[in-house]
Amino acid sequence: MNPPRRELSYSTVNGSNAEDVVLIQRMCDADETALGALYDRWMRSLYSLVLHLLKDPDEAEDVVEETFWQAWRKASSYEPSRGAVSTWLLTIGRRKALDRLRARKRNREDPVGHDRTFADLPSQAQDPSEETEGSELRQHVLAALQELPAEQREVLDLGYFKGMSQTEIADATGQPLGTVKTRMRLAMQKLREPLSMHREVKE
Amino acid sequence: MSHDEAFAELAAVALDAVSADVAGAVRAHAAACPECGPELAAMEETVAVLGELAPSAQMNRGRSAGIRSRLVVRARAERELHSVPAAGPPDISRGVASLTGLGHKTTPSGQRAVTGETKRVSPSDPMHAPIEDRPIRRMSSWLAIAATLALIATGAQLLRVTSDRNAMRARLATADTATSPSDSMTVALNQKDSMIAAMTGPDVKVVPLSNATAQPLGRMMWNRASDDWIMVTYNLRPPRPGMTYQVWLVTDSAKISAGTFRPDAAGRTVMHARYAMAPDALRAVAITEEPEGGVPAPTGPMVVSGSA
Numbered sequence: 181m182n183p184p185r186r187e188l189s190y191s192t193v194n195g196s197n198a199e200d201v202v203l204i205q206r207m208c209d210a211d212e213t214a215l216g217a218l219y220d221r222w223m224r225s226l227y228s229l230v231l232h233l234l235k236d237p238d239e240a241e242d243v244v245e246e247t248f249w250q251a252w253r254k255a256s257s258y259e260p261s262r263g264a265v266s267t268w269l270l271t272i273g274r275r276k277a278l279d280r281l282r283a284r285k286r287n288r289e290d291p292v293g294h295d296r297t298f299a300d301l302p303s304q305a306q307d308p309s310e311e312t313e314g315s316e317l318r319q320h321v322l323a324a325l326q327e328l329p330a331e332q333r334e335v336l337d338l339g340y341f342k343g344m345s346q347t348e349i350a351d352a353t354g355q356p357l358g359t360v361k362t363r364m365r366l367a368m369q370k371l372r373e374p375l376s377m378h379r380e381v382k383e
Numbered sequence: 384m385s386h387d388e389a390f391a392e393l394a395a396v397a398l399d400a401v402s403a404d405v406a407g408a409v410r411a412h413a414a415a416c417p418e419c420g421p422e423l424a425a426m427e428e429t430v431a432v433l434g435e436l437a438p439s440a441q442m443n444r445g446r447s448a449g450i451r452s453r454l455v456v457r458a459r460a461e462r463e464l465h466s467v468p469a470a471g472p473p474d475i476s477r478g479v480a481s482l483t484g485l486g487h488k489t490t491p492s493g494q495r496a497v498t499g500e501t502k503r504v505s506p507s508d509p510m511h512a513p514i515e516d517r518p519i520r521r522m523s524s525w526l527a528i529a530a531t532l533a534l535i536a537t538g539a540q541l542l543r544v545t546s547d548r549n550a551m552r553a554r555l556a557t558a559d560t561a562t563s564p565s566d567s568m569t570v571a572l573n574q575k576d577s578m579i580a581a582m583t584g585p586d587v588k589v590v591p592l593s594n595a596t597a598q599p600l601g602r603m604m605w606n607r608a609s610d611d612w613i614m615v616t617y618n619l620r621p622p623r624p625g626m627t628y629q630v631w632l633v634t635d636s637a638k639i640s641a642g643t644f645r646p647d648a649a650g651r652t653v654m655h656a657r658y659a660m661a662p663d664a665l666r667a668v669a670i671t672e673e674p675e676g677g678v679p680a681p682t683g684p685m686v687v688s689g690s691a
Contacts, residue, residue, distance in 0.1 A: 212458035219451050223442065225435055232437035241442060245450045252458050262424050267431035274434055275399055321432050339400040340433060346400050361391060368394035372429040 460676025
């Protein structure tokens with residue numbers, strides 16, 4: 181007898197979002213052990229992202245700690261209707277990392293900034309243990325990313341990894357602001373298609 | 384902001400690529416718009432998936448464990464801070480500060496867990512157990528080992544203790560003979576006598592404390608006969624926001640927390656603890672900067688230290 185097929189969900193990479201929501205609820209009730217459990221589930225994903233953004237292990241560790249502390253302090257602000265807990269955590273962490281990148285830029289202390297692009301991303305999961313259903317979604321998103329026209333991908337690179345605003349991107353690329361906005365919107369719409377398809381399969 | 388304008392900015396908002404003003408206006412619109420709300424959520428989810436595309440990286444296990452421990456300890460300390468009833472144990476630092484006329488001192492959050500008792504404690508308990516294996520209420524225990532720290536006053540020079548004691552004694556001598564033995568002035572005097580006794584005598588070991596550049600910043604006095612520990616600091620800069628200083632008694636096998644403290648504006652501190660230790664066990668005294676509430680084991684930079 182075959183085992184039941186697990187539904188596709190990127191959040192199943194580290195367990196269901198429902199489990200994360202329970203942890204958030206416990207954090208709202210001031211249960212610090214839930215914070216530890218949430219850390220165990222998402223520390224690696226968060227650290228991977230912020231390290232990729234910052235290229236500095238010490239700073240990445242600081243951001244991880246700040247992110248989980250903010251999650252503890254602001255647990256009650258999490259709204260399940262706005263996305264998975266992992267989305268919330270990674271969004272907080274990315275913003276904190278971008279704040280640091282922007283501070284570096286102000287201080288002109290970011291010699292490795294140009295190295296961060298989507299081209300750095302692996303073409304497939306590196307660790308066989310990560311070959312879960314969630315990694316399948318990542319592969320679809322990655323494929324969509326690689327199919328983007330170069331100019332859309334460039335806009336996404338600058339916005340996602342460099343933390344540049346649309347205005348800054350327009351200045352950097354010499355393109356009109358409206359063009360940058362259009363490219364960014366089109367790129368994001370193409371990337372979200374795999375997510376939409378995944379949701380339809382799930383439902 | 385119109386619907387079309389907001390819709391055009393959704394991707395940029397999800398990517399955090401617009402100003403805070405624009406993002407705020409878009410989010411306000413999306414919160415009430417049945418089309419933009421779900422679209423923005425989907426865009427943000429897409430951004431999060433992009434985050435998961437980052438090459439998997441493994442944080443150093445020891446450092447990861449340290450971060451986890453700090454987070455849980457801070458959260459626990461914060462919870463206890465908010466759960467302490469108004470009629471809870473007295474804040475000994477406030478009480479003694481008022482007795483010595485030094486004014487009120489802000490007590491670190493973790494200090495709440497430290498009782499004002501001066502009972503002797505065993506060095507064996509909770510410090511050495513994995514933090515997650517301990518009941519929640521044990522948080523106070525590892526701080527309590529801290530030599531059942533009694534943070535008596537901040538901003539006092541020890542010589543001032545003596546002069547204060549003499550002044551109090553003179554006032555007591557002229558006071559109403561019906562004064563109760565439990566009168567606060569008597570209690571204060573006894574505490575000062577206790578401190579002076581602890582700092583004198585043949586069994587007192589003095590450990591000079593200095594920073595990395597050998598600048599003298601204080602001393603620890605350990606009365607090995609009475610198990611009293613008195614630490615004095617001076618010219619110690621305040622800890623960074625959200626941080627506190629934590630004192631460690633270092634032996635060959637352990638780093639024992641002696642509690643947290645925050646110096647006054649002039650960098651002065653006087654701490655008194657009572658803790659039994661073998662006369663030849665102490666190797667060093669160290670002060671590290673740690674998150675408020677303290678930590679079970681040192682994690683922050685060593686600000687001050689001294690060899691025994």
